[in-house]
Amino acid sequence: xxxxxxxxxxxxxxxxxxxxxxxxxxxxxxxxxxxxxxxxxxxxxxxxxxxxxxxxxxxxxxxxxxxxxxxxxxxxxxxxxxxxxxxxxxxxxxxxxxxxxxxxxxxxxxxxxxxxxxxxxxxxxxxxxxxxxxxxxxxxxxxxxxxxxxxxxxxxxxxxxxxxxxxxxxxxxxxxxxxxxxxxxxxxxxxxxxxxxxxxxxxxxxxxxxxxxxxxxxxxxxxxxxxxxxxxxxxxxxxxxxxxxxxxxxxxxxxxxxxxxxxxxxxxxxxxxxxxxxxxxxxxxxxxxxxxxxxxxxxxxxxxxxxxxxxxxxxxxxxxxxxxxxxxxxxxxxxxxxxxxxxxxxxxx
Amino acid sequence: xxxxxxxxxxxxxxxxxxxxxxxxxxxxxxxxxxxxxxxxxxxxxxxxxxxxxxxxxxxxxxxxxxxxxxxxxxxxxxxxxxxxxxxxxxxxxxxxxxxxxxxxxxxxxxxxxxxxxxxxxxxxxxxxxxxxxxxxxxxxxxxxxxxxxxxxxxxxxxxxxxxxxxxxxxxxxxxxxxxxxxxxxxxxxxxxxxxxxxxxxxxxxxxxxxxxxxxxxxxxxxxxxxxxxxxxxxxxxxxxxxxxxxxxxxxxxxxxxxxxxxxxxxxxxxxxxxxxxxxxxxxxxxxxxxxxxxxxxxxxxxxxxxxxxxxxxxxxxxxxxxxxxxxxxxxxxxxxxxxxxxxxxxxxx
DNA sequence: CCTTTATACTAACACGTGTTAGTAAACTGT
DNA sequence: ACAGTTTACTAACACGTGTTAGTATAAAGG
Numbered sequence: 149x150x151x152x153x154x155x156x157x158x159x160x161x162x163x164x165x166x167x168x169x170x171x172x173x174x175x176x177x178x179x180x181x182x183x184x185x186x187x188x189x190x191x192x193x194x195x196x197x198x199x200x201x202x203x204x205x206x207x208x209x210x211x212x213x214x215x216x217x218x219x220x221x222x223x224x225x226x227x228x229x230x231x232x233x234x235x236x237x238x239x240x241x242x243x244x245x246x247x248x249x250x251x252x253x254x255x256x257x258x259x260x261x262x263x264x265x266x267x268x269x270x271x272x273x274x275x276x277x278x279x280x281x282x283x284x285x286x287x288x289x290x291x292x293x294x295x296x297x298x299x300x301x302x303x304x305x306x307x308x309x310x311x312x313x314x315x316x317x318x319x320x321x322x323x324x325x326x327x328x329x330x331x332x333x334x335x336x337x338x339x340x341x342x343x344x345x346x347x348x349x350x351x352x353x354x355x356x357x358x359x360x361x362x363x364x365x366x367x368x369x370x371x372x373x374x375x376x377x378x379x380x381x382x383x384x385x386x387x388x389x390x391x392x393x394x395x396x397x398x399x400x401x402x403x404x405x406x407x408x409x410x411x412x413x414x415x416x417x418x419x420x421x422x423x424x425x426x427x428x429x430x431x432x433x434x435x436x437x438x439x440x441x442x443x444x445x446x447x448x449x450x451x452x453x454x455x456x457x458x459x460x461x462x463x464x465x466x467x468x469x470x471x472x473x474x475x476x477x478x479x480x481x482x483x484x485x486x487x488x489x490x491x492x493x494x495x496x497x
Numbered sequence: 498x499x500x501x502x503x504x505x506x507x508x509x510x511x512x513x514x515x516x517x518x519x520x521x522x523x524x525x526x527x528x529x530x531x532x533x534x535x536x537x538x539x540x541x542x543x544x545x546x547x548x549x550x551x552x553x554x555x556x557x558x559x560x561x562x563x564x565x566x567x568x569x570x571x572x573x574x575x576x577x578x579x580x581x582x583x584x585x586x587x588x589x590x591x592x593x594x595x596x597x598x599x600x601x602x603x604x605x606x607x608x609x610x611x612x613x614x615x616x617x618x619x620x621x622x623x624x625x626x627x628x629x630x631x632x633x634x635x636x637x638x639x640x641x642x643x644x645x646x647x648x649x650x651x652x653x654x655x656x657x658x659x660x661x662x663x664x665x666x667x668x669x670x671x672x673x674x675x676x677x678x679x680x681x682x683x684x685x686x687x688x689x690x691x692x693x694x695x696x697x698x699x700x701x702x703x704x705x706x707x708x709x710x711x712x713x714x715x716x717x718x719x720x721x722x723x724x725x726x727x728x729x730x731x732x733x734x735x736x737x738x739x740x741x742x743x744x745x746x747x748x749x750x751x752x753x754x755x756x757x758x759x760x761x762x763x764x765x766x767x768x769x770x771x772x773x774x775x776x777x778x779x780x781x782x783x784x785x786x787x788x789x790x791x792x793x794x795x796x797x798x799x800x801x802x803x804x805x806x807x808x809x810x811x812x813x814x815x816x817x818x819x820x821x822x823x824x825x826x827x828x829x830x831x832x833x834x835x836x837x838x839x840x841x842x843x844x845x846x
Numbered sequence: 847c848c849t850t851t852a853t854a855c856t857a858a859c860a861c862g863t864g865t866t867a868g869t870a871a872a873c874t875g876t
Numbered sequence: 877a878c879a880g881t882t883t884a885c886t887a888a889c890a891c892g893t894g895t896t897a898g899t900a901t902a903a904a905g906g
Contacts (some may be wrong), residue, residue: 156863171864175864177864186885202861209865255587415789516892517855518855530853
């Protein structure tokens, strides 16, 4: 025996009113002269029959889905951003929930050109799209936005007109570098988080570079080594730096995960952190509180990013004028033990 | 100028056929004598107009949403399970995608009694529900399944009739403990991952307990200390064990994150891992490859779990007879360096 | 030439809802 | 007693689709 689904017709019949009345009552339409008695009767039978208005019906007539699609690229650097992504998701969930929206999750394989994400809006799966971890070129996103369809990107697309929300990588890198300068270091290395053509990598480099110059320190190309997302690449990069005849006394590693590898490299030579080499990371991954010494790092506002990107998308949907179509969120230096000096513990909550 | 959405009526008019024909062609209905010429014309105009059939319309008439709802509890132990959860998500995404299904994400706050998850099916948001991280009691899930609605749980509900898919925590704990026994340890401690009333915690305890007995080793209550998800609690627990007059030579820590704290405790006393104390963890969190020494641990089949739970839910939806309504997935011992002995590197890919 | 059969479609209903325009009954004012 | 107003509803349309039953035309068979 299969349970038939309950419709408003059934509720209407059972309550002895018309289907219109049921709809009017349940949607709390104002200025309709329905007396308390009837209203109560409708609500009571609806509850008794466990009636839930069919969402496809409503969407069809209203033309809106009350849904945001979160599109994830299945990219290779995911390992590094797992924790980050889940935090973003929580922020996004919070806004959508506050606005009575739902979240549809959708992964996209960039290598498979056949399926993009535009159909999510065209076919009425969602009212807006949030694109996480965009590639360097996203022509589909550009086209969607050109057609005035609500789409927002986490991270940013250089030279392409699409609204975005991003963490201020440049500022974060400056915070990290300035911290080391403030502690008296004059030879400061950089291990990047990724190849230069990744925008975030480039911005972190620039922050590092500009901080040095503002402090009157020389920029030394040989102190910059490229890593590539993984801990292993960080270990190798640090070895390159430690092999220099004049090795740095401090290194800004532009990714926590990469930094973990870098720290191994230092310890394997029998050197101490921060006495021999001071380290600042980037991302504030959960694990940075569990390595030894606790890693001083730059916290990315992951939750806020999720919130803001959702907020912006909702504003586009509702045709409200957003304060800005491009949002930079501030980062925060979290001082722990890996640089010595004024080390607090940097753990809160 | 707002772009009107394209409907099948428009395609029909433009192609000079009826709406029915458009539908027949686009859905590839067999045994309808539509000649290649017409078929081509319809497909061409549909593509030209960028027509995407409205999903609410289809759902309304078909009665199926082709969507699974993934319901997440906003529980406090999330910090420990973040990475795990994302892996589950990827597995789930893979099955759903393979079956042309979508995933709707929904968090539920267990403290707010007002909103459950049943409405997701009743209101036609999804055809089935996957409940992640269930509480000890889930009356709503039980009721849904009683009404023959498709719902599957990750983890399991003791004494409640709901289909579930879970990792074999008992087997995993045995693998960990047996490994230590095989290496010659005879005093083996246990630090639990959570209080005993968590089922997973209880099962890991039992696996440890039974392994000792099968090996003819005594079970010593004083060697079991309870931790509670966090690294800090692991540090405290390990201190308790190290303060014993006859301290263990090896400890099975039933959670990697907890184990990281436990390892700190050992190093802070100037002792070495694994020479003074050997450690086995549980979960195979990404970070277990980055701590020093690399942590030997038990890998949970997170991706498979996501796949299987989705698979089972889809079978319930399609009224197929599933092989089993309760699925236990095997774990895998990953041997790295924290126990010494036959240590391989345990890194693959 | 008439009947049968295959071809190439289409008219019309159903899915479940929100909403506008309209109506019958009751009540009011003079 | 009758027009005018308020009260308490409801009939009917629209949203966009899948699908069944049916039809007009052309071809085939005798």
